[in-house]
Amino acid sequence: MAFKSRDTRxxxxxxxxxxxxxxxxxxxxxxxxxxxxxxxxFLVSLKPLAQLFSSPYRFWPENGTFAAYVSMWETVxxxxxxxxxxxxxxxxxxxxxxxxxxxxxxxxxxxxxxxxGLVLGGFLAVSMFSGAVxxxxxxxxxxxxxxxxxxxxMIIPGAAFLIPSAIWLLRTYxxxxxxxxxxxxxxDGASQFYTFRRVILPIARPGIIVVxxxxxxxxxxQQFIFALTFNSKTEYMPLPIGLYAYFGKQEVIWNELxxxxxxxIAPALVIIFFLQRYLVGGLTAGAVKQ
Amino acid sequence: xxxxxxxLIFAWALLAPAILYVLVxxxxxxxxxxxxxxxxxxxxxxxxxxxxxxxxxIFNETFLTVITRTFTWTFFSVLFKMVIGTFGAVLxxxxxxxxxxxxxxxxxxxxxxxxxxxxxxxxxxxxxFGMISGLLQRFGLVDGPVAFLAYGRPAxxxxxxxxxxxxxxxxxxxxxxxxxxxxRDLYExxxxxxxxxxxxxxxxxxxxxxxxxxxxxxxxxxxTFNSFDIIWILTQGGPxxxxxxxIIDTYQTAIGSxxxxxxxxxxxxxxxxxxxxxxxxxxxxRRLAATDxx
Numbered sequence: 345m346a347f348k349s350r351d352t353r354x355x356x357x358x359x360x361x362x363x364x365x366x367x368x369x370x371x372x373x374x375x376x377x378x379x380x381x382x383x384x385x386f387l388v389s390l391k392p393l394a395q396l397f398s399s400p401y402r403f404w405p406e407n408g409t410f411a412a413y414v415s416m417w418e419t420v421x422x423x424x425x426x427x428x429x430x431x432x433x434x435x436x437x438x439x440x441x442x443x444x445x446x447x448x449x450x451x452x453x454x455x456x457x458x459x460x461g462l463v464l465g466g467f468l469a470v471s472m473f474s475g476a477v478x479x480x481x482x483x484x485x486x487x488x489x490x491x492x493x494x495x496x497x498m499i500i501p502g503a504a505f506l507i508p509s510a511i512w513l514l515r516t517y518x519x520x521x522x523x524x525x526x527x528x529x530x531x532d533g534a535s536q537f538y539t540f541r542r543v544i545l546p547i548a549r550p551g552i553i554v555v556x557x558x559x560x561x562x563x564x565x566q567q568f569i570f571a572l573t574f575n576s577k578t579e580y581m582p583l584p585i586g587l588y589a590y591f592g593k594q595e596v597i598w599n600e601l602x603x604x605x606x607x608x609i610a611p612a613l614v615i616i617f618f619l620q621r622y623l624v625g626g627l628t629a630g631a632v633k634q
Numbered sequence: 635x636x637x638x639x640x641x642l643i644f645a646w647a648l649l650a651p652a653i654l655y656v657l658v659x660x661x662x663x664x665x666x667x668x669x670x671x672x673x674x675x676x677x678x679x680x681x682x683x684x685x686x687x688x689x690x691x692i693f694n695e696t697f698l699t700v701i702t703r704t705f706t707w708t709f710f711s712v713l714f715k716m717v718i719g720t721f722g723a724v725l726x727x728x729x730x731x732x733x734x735x736x737x738x739x740x741x742x743x744x745x746x747x748x749x750x751x752x753x754x755x756x757x758x759x760x761x762x763f764g765m766i767s768g769l770l771q772r773f774g775l776v777d778g779p780v781a782f783l784a785y786g787r788p789a790x791x792x793x794x795x796x797x798x799x800x801x802x803x804x805x806x807x808x809x810x811x812x813x814x815x816x817x818r819d820l821y822e823x824x825x826x827x828x829x830x831x832x833x834x835x836x837x838x839x840x841x842x843x844x845x846x847x848x849x850x851x852x853x854x855x856x857x858t859f860n861s862f863d864i865i866w867i868l869t870q871g872g873p874x875x876x877x878x879x880x881i882i883d884t885y886q887t888a889i890g891s892x893x894x895x896x897x898x899x900x901x902x903x904x905x906x907x908x909x910x911x912x913x914x915x916x917x918x919x920r921r922l923a924a925t926d927x928x
Contacts, residue, residue, distance in 0.1 A: 357729040363831070367728045374722045375739050378802065381754035382742060384765045388757060401768020430747075444655055447648035455645035463649060465916065470660050472912045474860035476881045477901045480670060480888045481663035504659035507652060536644040565747045568863045573889055584749030588867065591753050598757055605753060609746040617738065 389413070389602035396598055413607070416600035419590075422578055423604055426586035430608075433495060433571075433582055434563035437503045441510050441559050446552060449514035450540060454526065464511075471508035475501055475569050486574050497574035498567065498582065506562050510555050517551030518544070557619060564612065583608045664905065670898035677892050688899035696875075697883075701903075704879040707794060708858045714798045715858075716851050719805030720843075724835065726806065727813050737810075744803035752867045755796045759783050759868070786876030789869050793877050796864050801857070805850055812846035813839060845922045852915045856908065880904050 359367065388396060390408035417423060452464055475482070482501050483492075491497045521544060529539040545552075567582040575581065581589075587608070590601055671688055675681045726737055743751055758765045761781025770776045782792040816839065824834050862881045865871060871878035871886060878886070884904060888897025 359728075359730070364730060367725060367730050370721070371725050371736055374718070374725060375736065377718075378740060378743055378799065380765070381751060381758055381799070384758055385754040397763055401763065401765070401772065403765070403769070444652040448652040451645045451648035455641065457642055457645055460645070460649075463653065467652070467656065469912055470656055472856045472908055472915075473660065473664070473905070474862065474881065476860065476862045476885055477904050477908070478660065478663040478667060479885065480675075480894050480898050480901065481666035482659070483889070484666075484894075485663065501659055504656060507656060511652070536641055540648075561745055565745060567747065568749050568866075572866075584747050587753065588749060591756065591867070601753065602757070605750045609742075609750055612746045613742065615745070 385602045385605060389599050389606055391599055393597065393599055410603075412599040412603040416603045416607075419597055419600045420586070420604050422581070422586055423607075425579060426581055426583040427608060429495075429580060429586075430564060430567060430582040430584075431611075433498050433502070433567060434560050436495070436499050437506060437563040438556055438560045440499070440503045441506045441563075442552065442556060445507060445510040445514055445555065446545075446548075447540075449511050449518055450544060450548075452511065452515045453518035453521070454523070464515075467508050467511050471505065475505060479569070479573060482570075483573060491574075493575050493577045493580065495580055498571045498580075501570050501574070502563060502567070505566075506559050509562070510559050513558065514548075514551055514555045517554075518548055521547055557615070561612070561615065667898045667901050667905065670895055671902045673895045673898075675894035675898070681895075684895070688896045691896060692899055692903075697900075700875075700878055700880055700883050703790075704859065704881075707790070707877075707879055708855060708861075711794050711797045711801070711858045711861075712851055712854045714794070715801040715805050715854055716847060718798065718802050719809050719850070720847070722802065722806035723809035723813055723843075724839070726810050737807075740803050740806055742803075743800050748800060748863050749867060751800065752796060752864055755792075755799070756783075756868055759792050783869055784873060786873055789873060789877050793865050793868055796868065797858060797861055800864065801854060805854065808850055809843060809846055812843045816842045848922065849919060852911070852918060856911050856915065859904075859908065859911065880907075 387403065387405055387408075389412050390410065391405040392407070392409060392411070395402070395406060420426075448467075452460065478501075486492050486497045486501075491500070525543055525547070526539055529543050534543070567584050571582050571585045572588070575585075578586070587601060587604060590596065672683055672685060673681045674684050674687075722740065726733060726740065759767075759782035761767050761779040761784060764782075766782065767776070767780045770780060771778070780788065782788040820838050820842075821834055824838060829837065860881060861879070862885065865877050865879060865882050866885070869877045871882040880900065881904065884897055884900040887893050887900055891897075
């Protein structure tokens with residue numbers, strides 16, 4: 345029987361030649377749609393400016409050069425600072441989110457007191473409201489607290505919107521930790537806090553790491569509206585806003601802007617490549633019903 | 635589970651910091667938006683309550699157009715995301731060499747900073763030198779350069795395409811997970827009965843991934859309704875308002891013109907719609923969970 349079933353399995357996965365062609369053709373179209381901006385952006389970064397602004401359009405660069413990757417450092421003098429700011433903002437946001445979310449997720453996973461379901465629903469509802477809707481009071485709040493034009497004006501509101509998915513993801517992970525551990529620790533006379541700190545946290549570490557990565561990527565990729573509205577100081581701008589200033593100009597130096605974009609997204613691409621297995625699990629687990 | 639007074643206190647103590655944070659940064663601003671919508675708040679120091687005047691002012695022809703536009707824009711974007719996502723997930727599930735690589739290649743639009751992906755689209759849409767206009771001319775599909783962001787109709791669709799582009803990876807990966815959760819036995823039984831590949835997709839895959847499609851389209855609806863970065867970077871709501879959605883409209887009023895009171899009234903209308911979506915989402919997911927158990 346086992347053999348037969350394996351045969352069926354192999355037969356189902358066997359495609360006729362035209363099916364294989366159709367799959368690859370479909371895949372090509374699908375991936376071309378998703379990757380064309382990057383392909384085009386990369387080719388643009390290799391083209392000399394004169395070639396970019398010439399008709400007719402040419403897809404491949406002639407005499408491609410990496411010169412833009414050198415000259416962009418002069419055109420965008422704040423570039424290194426922008427990248428640093430982006431990392432700093434994402435890192436601090438991630439730390440804040442973890443500090444708040446790890447205890448909360450544990451509470452949601454282990455305890456079920458009256459009102460907690462409502463609170464969980466409340467957290468999830470947060471992710472449905474975008475920052476744009478709350479911008480006016482947040483702006484006034486930041487101004488009152490004297491935080492406008494500081495890193496915190498971007499970090500504090502940004503972190504709030506990263507909390508819901510992080511709670512959901514980590515709660516799902518922590519629910520898989522057997523309750524017997526809590527009971528054993530209780531029998532041994534450990535306090536609730538000791539159990540959380542010494543028993544649960546070490547076991548939950550892989551889950552916490554996934555949540556940290558996902559949160560960091562979220563923080564890194566969504567820096568726009570708060571940074572656009574709450575900060576006008578060049579030295580605190582994250583990369584997207586720093587480059588946005590060049591994007592809006594009359595004469596955009598496209599090849600250098602694209603070169604800068606590629607250097608800016610390189611960390612994200614490296615992360616995808618090395619962590620994709622965790623990422624796929626981590627990014628979807630939050631949404632998949634348990 | 636051990637239940638005692640101390641663990642009750644402990645549980646709420648664990649929750650307290652996160653609750654407090656969200657109360658200050660999300661809940662209070664929400665309430666404050668409602669309050670401000672009844673005032674004439676602006677950059678001036680004095681703020682007066684003006685009753686329903688802001689609402690009287692905003693409910694006119696233009697605002698109704700903006701609401702309609704927001705809904706059609708969102709509808710088409712979500713529709714395309716679901717269709718392309720299903721298409722992509724089925725392809726990524728096919729057992730052909732290279733599928734792990736293809737799965738990785740799906741992710742960049744999702745993972746890289748959104749704004750930077752949008753800059754790249756900004757160049758692609760350029761009429762004189764951009765890739766889309768260039769390739770269309772090369773293949774003889776259009777006569778002259780097409781400046782996508784310079785005219786209303788094309789700009790409307792261009793912003794939708796970019797929004798779809800950003801949303802598709804997550805939808806695809808989520809659908810892929812849903813497809814992989816379908817028991818293989820079903821396919822084997824159907825195969826033994828001589829069901830064709832199309833029949834298997836139509837009768838097994840599609841019905842069993844329906845809950846995932848419903849859940850995702852609701853989540854996507856909410857996210858798309860809130861979409862700001864794409865339109866702001868590409869067109870700032872222009873040309874002549876043809877890509878102005880409710881979020882963009884609110885931003886222009888509140889931050890652009892510094893009319894906080896009127897902007898808050900516009901934000902309140904958005905919140906009302908979002909609350910409806912939110913309630914619908916919770917009801918639908920609860921019903922899906924219930925049928926799942928039965």
